[in-house]
Amino acid sequence: MIRRILVANRGEIAARVIRSCRRLGIETVLAASEADRTSLPARLADEVRIIGPAPSAQSYLDVDRIVGAARDGRVDAVHPGYGFLSENPRLAAACDAAGLVFIGPTPDQLAALGDKLEARRHAVAAGLPVVPGGSVDTLADARRIAREIGTPLLIKAVGGGGGRGMRLVRDERTLEDAVHMAMSEAEAAFGDARVYLERYVEHGRHVEVQVLGDGRDVIHLGTRDCSIQRRYQKLVEEAPAPALSESMRDGLHRGAVALGRHLGYRGLGTVECLVDVDRERFYFLEMNARIQVEHPVTEAITGLDLVAEQIAVAEGRPLALTQEEVAFQGHAVECRINAEDPGHDFRPSPGTVRAARWPAGSGIRVDTHVHSGTLIPPHYDSLIGKIIALGKDRDQAVQRMHSALMRLRLDGIATNAALHAAVTADPGFGRGGMDTGYFPAFLARWRETEEANHGAD
């Protein structure tokens, strides 16, 4: 029985986890860096333990300090949130060794899913289609695979993730240089020079399936579409993924559950797939073994509290729901509000938020740690809040989102809110089912209009 949890994260997700814990009657201890000691999550938690200075490497990324804070805070369990150490098998193993419940999958599952090649082998074993490609040890391998799959192709770092360590090759003649560079970049960034090649799907959609497992059984909680990305960072997500054929949706659901069962998965996970629009097929990309930023859109259409479900299976309880009991209602959209300036090439914009007026009202949920007076430190990522709009259908959700964005006011820092407002008013977005090519093209048009409006500014 979990009575007291260490929240080993910061920002909106720390606040969000603490809220669920309160509802469940679980006490919380927040592991915070010096820079976050007066943050909203620090005010919400029952106790705050300072784990180090602002830089993440000496605080949120330090396994020993997290486990030390858990011991000193006398907690039963550790919730890692997303990012930081959330998918690090060392933290999960250290928790096990210290007699603490790690709210996430087993260290072995984390290790298997953190290695892209191993994850791919598991997906194949579970019967999921994977993007044609293969691993590369030598240049001869690279040439052979490139001939098999053709160009354009992607070079990916085995130890990479979140879009880091990827390189697009359109012309086979540049393959050799690109492989060399990708290997040295991968070595520098991840300490692992291994790369693999994959066919690049020109008209792809990023569709993912939320799964939940108790170590024995696995269910799915539907799809999300995250095709609106900039440099592989998601900006807008929605659930369910619109404009999919029933057979495609069913195939995605069944594939994700099959992979979860194959792994004996325990916890909340996301099976990310690439939907090839031209070929009407999907391919497994990777599985994320944590709660995701975009989980609220799934909560909105299922009525579930995914953090509560995560805690329940971490306690060793069986799934509280059968697949048939998962009901989907309505459509939800999420916009990530970042402290960055789209007018200046998305330059980060840390600083003090003088006034924060977030939208409120029917169908609107706001997950944020930012209120009037909050200091956004430059040490961490730029996500300052998420607006989630639920509607009876996609049109209503999009309309509610647009209206909510028009009411949002954040003074003192630059944000991408105006860009979101423009996206949600765009007829192309309104139609739904865009591929990953939609947003870069939209952004180019938006910039032209902005420049025309602001002259030489």
Place this chain on the structure above:
Amino acid sequence: MVLEDEDIQDILKLLDASGFDSMQLDAGRFRLVLRRSAEGEDGWTQESFFTTAAPETEAASAETERTAGREVEPSTEPGVVDVRASLASTFYRSPKPGAEPFVEVGSRVSEETTVCILEAMKLMNTLRAGVSGEVTEICVGNGEFVEQDAILMRVRTEAT
């Protein structure tokens, strides 16, 4: 967000029925202001403030750590230009740990010369000199925090 979204939605239902356009709630620790949108958009906004100090204040170490470069006086010497930080960030002198610094005192730079990396929000931003000349002083230590507009280094511009 101090109250739960559900709580706020319940309050808004009451307000919607009442015809009031705003509500200010002063609780012990915080103030919540709900306003009917003035921009002609249908809906409400919520704004919260904390009216008491956070538990365990005196975050002095975190604050002082952030002020590197602030005390550096602007150059008064004719022909010497200050190179300033374009954003609040961590100042790095070389492209990666252990590598040669981009510039040293005495380096010749042109407007396009990269002089440092400024890391903010997990992104690496290169900063260019913006002037041509010779670096005469580097005012900030590697890995230190700098505020926006902090003076990072000085360049003696070439006589034209």
